Amino acid sequence: MPDAPQDIRYVAKNMRLDLRLIAEMIPRGAKLLDIGCGDGALIEHLTREKQADARGIEIDMAEVTKAVSAGLAVIHGDADNDLAFYPDGGFDFVVLSRTLQAVEKPREVLRQMLRIGRHAIVSFPNFGHWQLRWRLLTRGRMPDTDTWNRPWYETPNIHPCTILDFMALCEMEGYRVEKWLAVDERGLKAPWRRSVRMANLFGEQALFQLSRTG
Template sequence: MTLRPDLAIIADNVAQGSRVLDVGCGDGALMAALRDMHGVDARGLEIEAVNVAAAVSRGLSVIQGDADTDLADYPDASFDYAILSQTLQTTRRPDAVLDQLLRIGRRAFVSFPNFAHWRVRASLLWGGRMPVTRLLPEQWFDTPNIHHVTIDDFRALVKDRGLTVEGAWFLSGDKQTTSAAANFLAEHAVFLLKN
C-alpha cells in the first residue's frame, strides 16, 4: 500500500507497538499501515460516515466524531501518539485541538498544507483569486479549509504554547525538501510535537 507522502513520514516515525489515535483518519490508510507494519494499536476518529465505514471494513477501530468537540472525552496520556493529518486547517479552534492532542497523546504529529507556498502567493498576487492546487483542490466556497495556516504561523503557535518540536519535515510535491525557506518553498509540513 502506498501512503500519501505526509502519512509515509508519520508511519516511518511511529515507534513499534505504540498506541495511536488518528484524528481525522479518513478511510484508515495510515492506521492500517501502522497496524500491519509496526504492530501499532491504532484507534481512529473521523467525521465523515463514509470514511468511518471504509476504515471499519479494513478491520480498524474507528468511531464517528468531531475533533473540535469529541477529543475532550479521551483520558489524559491515553496514547503514545495523537495524529492530525491535513485536518488542523479544517477545525474551528486549531489551537484548542492542538492542546487536546498533546493532552491525549504523549506526542502529536500534525501535518497541514502550507498556505504561504510560492504558488499560493503567486495565485493571489497575479490572479487575485484564492488558489486551487493539487493539495488545495477545492474552490474557496466549497473548501473544508477554514483557517489558512502557514509554516511560520504554526511555528509561532508552537513557540507561544511552549511546545517542543521533536521533528519537522517539509514536502515540495511528493518529495522532502530542506527547512531552509520552508515557508516559501514547501507545499506541506509535518511536525512531531511534545509538551
C-alpha cells in the same frame, strides 16, 4: 525516488505520501490515535507492520464504514468535539494529518492532542507556498491549486496557515518542536531543513512532531 528512506518501501502503494512519512515516525508497538483517519490506511499499516495499538476518528461516515468493515477501531466523530472525552496521556502519539486547517478551533485541538498524547504529529498544507503567493499577487484571486482546489465559499479549509504561522503558535503555546520537515509537490522531503523561510516558500506540505514542554 532515490532520496526516499529505505524503510518505507513496503508501504501500501496507495497510501498518501504524508502518511508514509508519518508512519516512519511511529515506533513499533506504539499506542496512537489518528484524527481524521479517512479509511484507516495509516492505522491498518501501523497495526500490521508495527504491531501498534492504533485507533482512529473520522468525520466522513462512508470512510468510517470502510475502516470498520476492515476490522479497524475507528469511530465516527470529529476533532473539535470528541477529543475532550479521552483521558490524559492515553496515547503515545496523536496524529492529525491534513486536517488542522479544517477544524473549528485549531488551537484547542492542538491542546487536546497534547493532553491525551505524549507526542502530537501534525501535517498540513502550507499556505505560504510560492505558488499561492504568486497567484494571489498576480491574479488577485483566492488560490486554485491541486491542494487548494475548492472555491473560498465551499472549502472545508477554514483555517489555513503557513509554516511560520504554525511555528509561532507552537512558541506561543510552549510546545517543543521535536521534528519538522517540509515536503515538495512530489511528496519528497524538501532540503530546506536549515531555512524555515525557504521551507515556507517551497514546501507544499509541512509535518511536525510536537511535545509539551515541562
